[in-house]
Amino acid sequence: MVNRSTVYCLVLLSMFAGVHGKCHAGWVVWRNTCFMFSDIKEDWTQAELRCRAFHGRLLEILDSETNRFVKDHLVSLGSLAKLRVYFVGASDVAKEGTWEWNTNRERFDFTDWGTNQPGGSHAENCLALGGGDGFLWHDYPCHDQHEFICTTENT
Numbered sequence: 001m002v003n004r005s006t007v008y009c010l011v012l013l014s015m016f017a018g019v020h021g022k023c024h025a026g027w028v029v030w031r032n033t034c035f036m037f038s039d040i041k042e043d044w045t046q047a048e049l050r051c052r053a054f055h056g057r058l059l060e061i062l063d064s065e066t067n068r069f070v071k072d073h074l075v076s077l078g079s080l081a082k083l084r085v086y087f088v089g090a091s092d093v094a095k096e097g098t099w100e101w102n103t104n105r106e107r108f109d110f111t112d113w114g115t116n117q118p119g120g121s122h123a124e125n126c127l128a129l130g131g132g133d134g135f136l137w138h139d140y141p142c143h144d145q146h147e148f149i150c151t152t153e154n155t
């Protein structure tokens with residue numbers, strides 16, 4: 001039997017679900033994207049696999065607005081995050097010096113490199129945001145273990 005309070009509860013539940021879309025619990029919603037800022041460390045390849053397990057991928061920063069949101073969020077996490085390095089989804093593995101996003105390969109026009117970055121040549125082929133200089137972009141060795149940022153679509 002469906003009474004009035006049951007209907008009321010269902011309406012409230014659907015409103016709640018609408019606010020959160022399909023983002024996983026604990027992920028951050030911004031525009032049409034869900035973001036997961038990890039508390040664990042993986043190498044760059046394993047980080048991508050972790051994201052895929054959520055049907056997502058490592059963050060790809062195609063514009064200054066997304067870059068700004070991510071930096072502001074990382075700063076808001078406080079002093080611990082400032083000691084961290086976060087892998088994101090770009091590399092110059094395929095051709096040294098030619099940086100590509102994992103899926104949006106041709107769209108590496110916006111960049112936010114730190115001073116003298118990228119500077120690691122063949123030894124450093126994976127992109128990360130470094131807390132030491134306000135989360136500017138750095139090349140890091142892909143086999144290093146760092147925190148990472150996954151995204152999924154919030155649709």
Ligand SMILES: [Ca+2]
Nearest residue numbers: 092121124125
């Ligand atoms: Ca390189």
